Amino acid sequence: MNMETFHVKLFSLLFILLNSVWSTTSTSNSESFVQCFSSHIQDSNSSNEIILTRTSSAYPSVLDFSIHNFRFLNNSTPKPEAIITPFDESQVQAAVICSKKSGIQIRIRSGGHDYEGLSYVSRAPFIIIDLFNLRSIDVDIKNESAWVKSGATLGELYYNIAQKSRVYGFPAGTCPTVGVGGHISGGGVGAIVRKYGLASDNVIDARIVDVNGRILDRKSMGEELFWAIRGGGGSSFGVILAWKLRLVPVPPTVTVCDVTKTKEQGATKLLLKWQNIADTLPEDLYLHSIVGSSNNTITIAFGSLFLGRVDKAVQVIQENFPELNLESSHCSEMSWIQSVLNSSGYSMQEPLEILLNRRQLSYYYFFKAKSDYVTEPISEAGLEGLWHILLEANTSYMILTPYGGKMSEISDSEIAFPHRKGNKYEIQYMVTWGDGKDTKKYVGFMRRLYAYMAPYVSKSPRAAYLNYRDLDLGRNSYGNTSYAQASIWGLKYFKNNFRRLVHVKTLVDPGNFFRNEQSIPVCSSGKVEGQQIYGLGFQDR
Ligand SMILES: Cc1cc2nc3c(=O)[nH]c(=O)nc-3n(C[C@H](O)[C@H](O)[C@H](O)COP(=O)(O)OP(=O)(O)OC[C@H]3O[C@@H](n4cnc5c(N)ncnc54)[C@H](O)[C@@H]3O)c2cc1C
Ligand SMILES: *[C@@H]1O[C@H](CO)[C@@H](O)[C@H](O)[C@H]1NC(C)=O
Ligand SMILES: *[C@@H]1O[C@H](CO)[C@@H](O)[C@H](O)[C@H]1NC(C)=O
Numbered sequence: 001m002n003m004e005t006f007h008v009k010l011f012s013l014l015f016i017l018l019n020s021v022w023s024t025t026s027t028s029n030s031e032s033f034v035q036c037f038s039s040h041i042q043d044s045n046s047s048n049e050i051i052l053t054r055t056s057s058a059y060p061s062v063l064d065f066s067i068h069n070f071r072f073l074n075n076s077t078p079k080p081e082a083i084i085t086p087f088d089e090s091q092v093q094a095a096v097i098c099s100k101k102s103g104i105q106i107r108i109r110s111g112g113h114d115y116e117g118l119s120y121v122s123r124a125p126f127i128i129i130d131l132f133n134l135r136s137i138d139v140d141i142k143n144e145s146a147w148v149k150s151g152a153t154l155g156e157l158y159y160n161i162a163q164k165s166r167v168y169g170f171p172a173g174t175c176p177t178v179g180v181g182g183h184i185s186g187g188g189v190g191a192i193v194r195k196y197g198l199a200s201d202n203v204i205d206a207r208i209v210d211v212n213g214r215i216l217d218r219k220s221m222g223e224e225l226f227w228a229i230r231g232g233g234g235s236s237f238g239v240i241l242a243w244k245l246r247l248v249p250v251p252p253t254v255t256v257c258d259v260t261k262t263k264e265q266g267a268t269k270l271l272l273k274w275q276n277i278a279d280t281l282p283e284d285l286y287l288h289s290i291v292g293s294s295n296n297t298i299t300i301a302f303g304s305l306f307l308g309r310v311d312k313a314v315q316v317i318q319e320n321f322p323e324l325n326l327e328s329s330h331c332s333e334m335s336w337i338q339s340v341l342n343s344s345g346y347s348m349q350e351p352l353e354i355l356l357n358r359r360q361l362s363y364y365y366f367f368k369a370k371s372d373y374v375t376e377p378i379s380e381a382g383l384e385g386l387w388h389i390l391l392e393a394n395t396s397y398m399i400l401t402p403y404g405g406k407m408s409e410i411s412d413s414e415i416a417f418p419h420r421k422g423n424k425y426e427i428q429y430m431v432t433w434g435d436g437k438d439t440k441k442y443v444g445f446m447r448r449l450y451a452y453m454a455p456y457v458s459k460s461p462r463a464a465y466l467n468y469r470d471l472d473l474g475r476n477s478y479g480n481t482s483y484a485q486a487s488i489w490g491l492k493y494f495k496n497n498f499r500r501l502v503h504v505k506t507l508v509d510p511g512n513f514f515r516n517e518q519s520i521p522v523c524s525s526g527k528v529e530g531q532q533i534y535g536l537g538f539q540d541r
């Protein structure tokens with residue numbers, strides 16, 4: 001036997017040994033979990049409906065229903081030992097208590113849009129707490145607020161507000177199937193961000209199950225944890241059950257306009273101008289651009305939402321961006337809720353009930369995305385080089401979301417989301433494909449695109465948006481998290497708020513029970529790179 005075969009044999013033997021240890025541990029863990037969970041909930045409901053094990057007939061369909069990225073839908077994707085689908089908050093408490101007791105990890109899923117599948121994939125044996133049954137929405141127009149359970153989608157939220165009033169809305173993202181649990185805990189950017197800020201800027205209370213299985217609200221969790229779950233991501237801190245949101249006024253009529261140009265029609269020059277004005281426009285106007293490549297050319301769509309009538313919309317755009325030659329024929333007046341339909345790709349004539357559809361097939365494909373923040377306009381040469389790369393994959397696009405307005409008025413440390421003043425716009429890069437065989441090719445394409453953009457975007461750190469999660473930025477090692485390792489990606493997502501997030505994490509979950517590849521690490525020594533992290537005076541705020 002030569003050395004190489006010997007190694008292979010030794011390795012296989014080790015593998016088999018480890019694997020058998022692994023599966024016995026995981027089986028006994030999952031058995032003890034199921035036992036514990038069933039005994040906790042025996043009087044509330046039949047546990048068979050709430051706990052789906054691998055042998056349950058509903059297991060595959062419930063698991064796959066909320067998988068939005070096909071990269072994580074294949075036979076080699078690790079599957080949960082069980083899926084818990086609570087109807088009642090007490091069942092979430094039981095799931096946390098029992099998973100801790102039996103040493104099994106949990107993944108928390110609301111809408112399932114996580115770009116890297118972290119809400120439903122784990123390398124260690126795990127269960128999923130899937131919150132889709134906890135999705136009631138209670139809108140209180142008189143008090144301009146709403147309690148929304150985490151498993152609700154943005155579409156369900158917008159629909160329920162519109163059922164009560166057409167002159168209130170909520171500043172969150174544009175895709176109706178996105179879950180409020182993940183979205184709001186990560187920030188939440190949509191078409192009225194320049195007027196009202198992020199979704200998480202408009203949270204006034206929350207309910208969370210902590211690591212000890214207690215239900216806490218804003219008052220009992222304290223301002224530190226309440227700060228952390230607005231932009232710091234929920235999954236490091238507990239299971240968020242519900243948000244109390246501040247509704248925002250919108251006029252009865254808003255205006256949506258759209259002008260699309262190709263490179264040959266002068267789109268590059270228009271984008272150069274757009275970069276200079278998009279963040280300084282009046283905050284009633286949101287004007288983004290979407291750059292795509294198809295038919296061997298670059299196409300840029302300049303889309304806008306104006307909180308007012310069409311004549312004023314055209315006037316404001318003409319004054320600030322005459323080169324666009326915008327006319328009222330490019331625009332439509334509609335209600336705010338119809339503008340939600342429009343930005344979701346639906347005709348404004350569609351019945352609003354279409355927003356209740358939790359599974360829109362057009363949002364299901366293989367994809368890889370990344371994000372950047374732009375603080376200085378990109379040069380024309382820079383854009384021309386970028387077009388060159390984008391043309392390599394005609395299913396790639398970039399969404400350029402202007403900041404400024406309200407976003408510049410809020411300090412970087414107000415909540416855990418840090419990307420405020422000084423950012424002209426945010427970029428989301430996206431590439432999609434339809435066949436798992438092409439995954440390597442398109443992920444490689446995305447990495448090349450990102451490498452090319454380095455000189456043109458924010459630096460030290462090169463900032464990124466948590467809700468456009470990207471594991472290429474770094475991850476915790478398996479079974480371990482260290483401050484040094486986590487700060488590589490942590491500083492990109494959270495900038496100067498990272499240290500404070502570590503501090504909050506250490507206080508509320510010192511045993512690091514709520515963890516994943518990019519969860520906030522615990523600092524067990526109470527020190528971060530030799531500096532004391534306690535006693536920074538946060539507690540008194
Ligand atoms: C098609 C599409 C369109 C999008 N459009 C926008 C947009 O317009 N604006 C924008 O800002 N973002 C947008 N996003 C990104 C989106 O905000 C994030 O993917 C968000 O995290 C999704 O939340 P979710 O509940 O659907 O996802 P999930 O995958 O369920 O959760 C995402 C993360 O949050 C954690 N989590 C979920 N629920 C809870 C909870 N109740 N308690 C604690 N932790 C929890 C999960 O464990 C996971 O880590 C879009 C994403 C997609 C796929
Ligand atoms: C299958 O899923 C795993 C993640 O669980 C992923 O790494 C892999 O790329 C997927 N395979 C394909 C062909 O998409
Ligand atoms: C029990 O489960 C059913 C769904 O099968 C659900 O409609 C009902 O609300 C649940 N009841 C309680 C008390 O959890």
Ligand SMILES: *[C@@H]1O[C@H](CO)[C@@H](O)[C@H](O)[C@H]1NC(C)=O
Binds near residue numbers: 143145
């Ligand atoms: C209305 O909301 C405010 C702040 O969110 C709260 O203090 C007040 O108690 C609420 N009033 C009612 C009637 O719910």
Ligand SMILES: *[C@@H]1O[C@H](CO)[C@@H](O)[C@H](O)[C@H]1NC(C)=O
Binds near residue numbers: 294295296394
């Ligand atoms: C995109 O590229 C593929 C293969 O290169 C080609 O078949 C397809 O027609 C292109 N689509 C568009 C819209 O350009």
Ligand SMILES: *[C@@H]1O[C@H](CO)[C@@H](O)[C@H](O)[C@H]1NC(C)=O
Binds near residue numbers: 294295
């Ligand atoms: C690409 O070209 C074809 C044929 O000219 C046209 O039908 C199609 O609409 C074009 N696609 C885009 C996205 O411009």
Ligand SMILES: *[C@@H]1O[C@H](CO)[C@@H](O)[C@H](O)[C@H]1NC(C)=O
Binds near residue numbers: 256331343347
């Ligand atoms: C949204 O409105 C714009 C402006 O009127 C229009 O050009 C576009 O086609 C609309 N989108 C949909 C999907 O109806």
Ligand SMILES: *[C@@H]1O[C@H](CO)[C@@H](O)[C@H](O)[C@H]1NC(C)=O
Binds near residue numbers: 477478480482484
């Ligand atoms: C955990 O991380 C620390 C610091 O990076 C490292 O020294 C240690 O070896 C790691 N342990 C494991 C089990 O990976």
